[in-house]
Amino acid sequence: MSTKDSELSEQYNKIFIEQAPTAIAMLDKDMRYIAVSQRWITDYKMEDKEIIGRSHYELFPEIGEDWKANHQKCLKGAIDICEEAPFKRADGTIQWIYWDVRPWYVSEGKIGGLLMHTGDITPQKEREKERARMIQILDKTNEVARIGTWEVNLSTNEVYWSKMVCEIHEVPENYRPQLETAINFYKEGESRETIQRVVNEAMLTGQPYDVEVELVTAKGTSLWTRAIGSGEFEDGKCVGLFGIFQDINEGKLAEQALSNANAELKAIFNSKSVAIITTNEKGIINHFNHGAEYLLGYSTSEIIGTQIPSLFAKMEEVERFRQDLSQKYGKDPLKGLAENNEFDVREWTYIKKDGSKITVQVTISAIKDTHGEITGSLTVASDITAIKNAEIELLRKNQVLNFAERLSMIGNWQWNTITNEVTWSSNLYKIFNVDIETRLTYDTYFSFVHPEDKEMVTNHVQYSLEEKKFPDLLHRIKLRNGTVKNIQLLAEIMTNDAGEVIELVGTCQDVTEQRLEEIKFRGLLESAPDAMVIVNEAGKINMINKQAEKLFGYSAKELKGKSVEILIPEAYSAKHPGHRAGFFANPKTRHMGEGRELFAINKKGKLIPIQISLSPLKTKEGVLVSAAIRDITSQKIAEGKILKAKEELEVFAKKLVAQNTKLADFTQITSHNLRAPVSNLNSLLGFYKLAQSEEEREDLFQKFESVIDHLTLTLNTLVEALNIRKNNNEDRLEEIEFNSVMVKTQEILAGEIMGTGAVIKSDFSKLPYIAYNKIYLESIFLNLVGNALKYRSADRVPEIYVSSGIENGKKFLKVTDNGQGINLKRHGHKLFGLNKVFHRHPDARGIGLFMTKTQIEAHGGSISAESEVNVGTTFNINFN
Template structure:
């Protein structure tokens, strides 16, 4: 047991020694990382100073000095702490000395001398030295990490050796102690050997199992001791997990890096503690559990709370005594601060570059010793020249607009060269593409022994700014003009210093001399009308207490003695403590407006009176929110209590007469669609049940999108006017009907007179002549022949008189019997009467009475009309084609019409149209043509109040159209 104790103490000493070595190596790695970070910070600060040396503060220089001193101290610590003999590290440290010294030298030089030329040189040196320095530091860090890994392997081997030795000693001592006991028992208990043989064998097995358990326990305790000692005390973030990714051990640094203080790790799943781990990382863990090693120098890790953490890691498997993978070891480092600094520096550089690009700011330089001019990319873009353009001093000046701008540039450059005077000028420039722009040129001089050797500065395109300035001036002029037109001015009152600023037009309103620049509150108060001073004082007291300005009106007595009414409107400005420090606002002369308001009130009173007299009211309808406003007299017309103010369009519709509701809705829909409100009348039923007629007139208002937002108009009670109007209209219609009847009778009388004189004159004259011949004739045969001719003339005369009599009877028949007659029935009867002619002519008759089949008419007249028009279609058929007649009934404008369309000879209406329906008028040679049918048809149609006309084309056919002037 003493031997085991000695071995354990020795093992602990050896393990402690190796752990101390690991601690030293880890500290070396941290020191190398710190060196790496500080070297980058020195370069970033140096570049920051180099980009704007003239705007650097003492704080910026002091920070660079502190970083340089920290780098020195860290380097000393690294060299002092490093005590091993490693040729690779020794070589790298020695190799890094030159870069390290160059960085210190350049950094110190920058803090002392901010000369731009030398500053640029030092920046190049420090940037080059830091790049080499960083590369060597990375190699040193990798070497240190390899040393750590080798020492870890050594520690593991030593622990295995100690565990094996302890196991062997335990087994040996156990065998040494048990041997004499077994021998004594063998001698003393020979008689029991047979009986207890099996028992002894069991004991041997148990002893062996106990040895195995003891060995297993020692192995587990050894592993546990190793894990606990190494991982828990490790200064870096290390975790050990099994094949199920459950924690076996974790370092304190791991817990603090991941902000998991107070949480239990051992035995818990890595994925339960870090649920935010992605599937890619889980796959990587599985690869490592399969034997892979994964090393990553930087990677973002989004935590469950949404925060971003930058990490580097080394994940590799660990092996058990059997050489099998027992899980993985994870070593990580939190480099969030370093990465954020890098990203911030990069972001700052990008912002500066983008700002310059957006602001159109570039740099320029004139080397007077070499006579060389340098333009940055932005400057070339401003001049609209290629990026590789090589400017010269003379050619550069010629870009400036000839005259004032070019002269100012020449003067500024000369003064800078001769007197070392810097300049900041704004001039016009003509680009290579002949575009006129405004630029701002700032120049600084570099003097060597009192002589200017270099000019440098910045160059900015300020065309947009100049345009904005011009626009601002123009708007200010417009504002002043607007203030003059609206009789308005603006003011500012510094309530702390009691200083008041007035716009020009406010001086005009108050008639105050504009040369008086110092204005206080009392200046304004001196103009206030004596009768209004108390309310003005109270107004400003309330404004101070409530910390707000509301619209306020009062009177003043202007400088010319005139009394004016002004209106104040403004707001207060407060400091961080809420105290009023300023009031700003407008002041408008509303004297004329007040007068107009008084006049408007009077006019409204007169309007109300006029509305009462004219039985009229006005209304407004906000179509967006459906709100209606009525005047008092409109309430009277509708007999509605004027206390009901919640009016809508539906309120109005509820008064509309049921028979007019649809028309009213359609009218308003049409007005909304066409955005025109025409005059419209309809009936309403008032609250008390009285039916009235109202006439609406209005106007539609739309917004800038063309959408209706309001309708306004008037409503007048025109009930009495409508009644009078209806009587007048009825009387007018009666007179018009009577007039039409007289005109028709006169026309018919004239036609009859014409027909009578025309158709009777010839046969009567012919008869007189034949009688004279008859008297003079001596021959009986001649007299007989003349007598036959006289009979023929008498026959035709009788026929004509009978036709005229029938026509007169038709026109004068006021007792026409009307009955419901079928068009099909009349046609069938006509076909029966004309059966022989229809068969002979082979005419085809087609009918379509589907639209209207019956009519209330005089049946005898309708039979006569059908008979005459069907007969005509057969009489005047064309010889070269089969006759065809189509009869159609239609409704036109609500009136019944009948059409007879044939394909016969047709009529030349231009030649014969005026006498188409005349008595005895024929237009084709036909033995049966007498010119009576159409005459009688027209007479019968007109006698029933209808009209008839024809449409015809020669050799194509004729269509007779009858409008019965009857509703369907």
């Protein structure tokens, strides 16, 4: 071929490439552009660039060494073909392309450069990805409810069945039914006639349908199904059908279960709790459900065909929505949501037909067809006015709680043992007089520990970390200005799955005043000459003095927290709890066991005759009883001698009277003179028993001294002082109907109950009412029923049963579910701990059973759980 012919051929090639409808580029052996098609320029966004004569690698700097190596192979005669591959552009975007790269020849055997034929398939890949995602979501939904989806495109006569629909028909997952033959799966007769009739009506009039029909599967199985469908219209013409398909065979066999299922499904489609509004691509409302009518007060006929949201939304909120999303996506909000497969959730103010305003939570998303084109928008709104009001009320209560925290000088803290970071509440900064901007670690806290208490605190923390439990700790701190305070630490230790300590959370209270009062009280207690034992209403010993240690032979540490019956002989201990309950029912200062002999028993088992004076003490912990105990062993011995002397004198007097009957006058005098000392002895014995002071006892029996009245006066004075200081913010109890709390709980959780199809039953016939803190009881119901819904089983409809009653004189409440259950062997020890989560739930922030346990125990009750994994859980609450 001549040079002229070669140049002419090359010129023709350039013209052909430039006018080609696909992306083609012609390059020389140096990889410089000779010619490109217009499609090449648009596909790779090079409209504003000079291309001819420039290096391929200069225009595409992102091309890697592996591609360059392939190009060199092609320049030596190889052909490189790829059907699809990701191409990461210099700006970070991913472009999916296919290519065919091969050499072009100047003459036979002589390569002049490369021809590149490529295509941008990014849109197709994105549509495939979105469809795969939707199919995955639908498949997961189908597995739970045995509900599948189907679509019919009347323009292409294509029919789509989801995986579950294929499973119900017992056909392979990749089965593609034909529009003409799909009807043959329905059983001949009424079922086939019914489905033909409702489908025709849906196509002609737009009438949606919901029918129960019987079909025969590909394997010959006969079963009942529920078919729900609706038509899709454009310009008044039906262009497609879509709907859901459900296996209801078991429900059909159990008519009651079927009735419930139908009611639940109808409730979903006709729900008044959720407003569903859709528009077409021009923003014209084309769907307005019953929930929307109920929410806004407009009828469907008043709204359909109007421009959203001109009637019921505040335009400034609409404009804010548009600005926010335009700024986020850089384009029309609906297009931004559609292209990013996202939705927008925010609070709106809706104006009802009557002019009233409500707060709603609105979710807005784009509606796309099977080709990814936007066909309209979907708005789902629910009324959260009550929730917002509750949030405001909760905020107010939190403020009150913070105020109470300041009054009680309590703060809370967290210590991350992994990072050594410490978090304090604002009130804790005030207790330690530290600037709130100070960065906190454990060393920050330890620097405030009083020098004399540092070793004790170090040993306590070390013990807690090793044993994974934190006993209450009382110690002193010394502030920067020299002020010394007493603080009490309470804490809960958190561990990971490996049992390693990762965090401590707790409270810190400034108990300096209480500590000073305790020291004063202890001083008074130790100054008492009698043995003093302080007992709470449960009969547990709170404290004793040194005299009590000497009398009973126990140390204070041995008796603290023990039942007071440990000091009472077995013959009397059985009746003592009843006597104790009687005293607490009517507490007042008095002698115990008047007219009866009382005995105590010491550590060695020896009986000790005693006298006891009881005095009530009103404290923040409740009513305590102070028992002043006196050992009257010596008095008993003296009393015995007196009685013996009395008896001997009486006998002697009788003898004298008998022997001198004849000497009447003398007898009378003698009898008078002898009976007088006997009577005097009797009087002295009576005075001895009634004596109140040591001075009287010293006059009668070597002057025994008593200071019990003085001590009682002192203790009463202290009680009066404690009463003045007592915090009177006690829980207000009221008679509450369980059923009303149950109804309120269901109303609060209505959305989740409907969304899960939960069946909730209750029986309060055995205990309809209870005197309790209403806020606590409502919180307990909400936490336990809410947890049952949140941790429901994926394999069955949630069933929750709540009941109350009385057993062995104790009032109880039970909440039973058929949910996921809890592995109590693994998690039982921390079941009611803080930020503990036992299931991987997103909302799980994890925070709920700890609060319930605290509220129940605040009223003297208890809570326990019985659970089996994948069977369910029962929470048992025993009230005080």
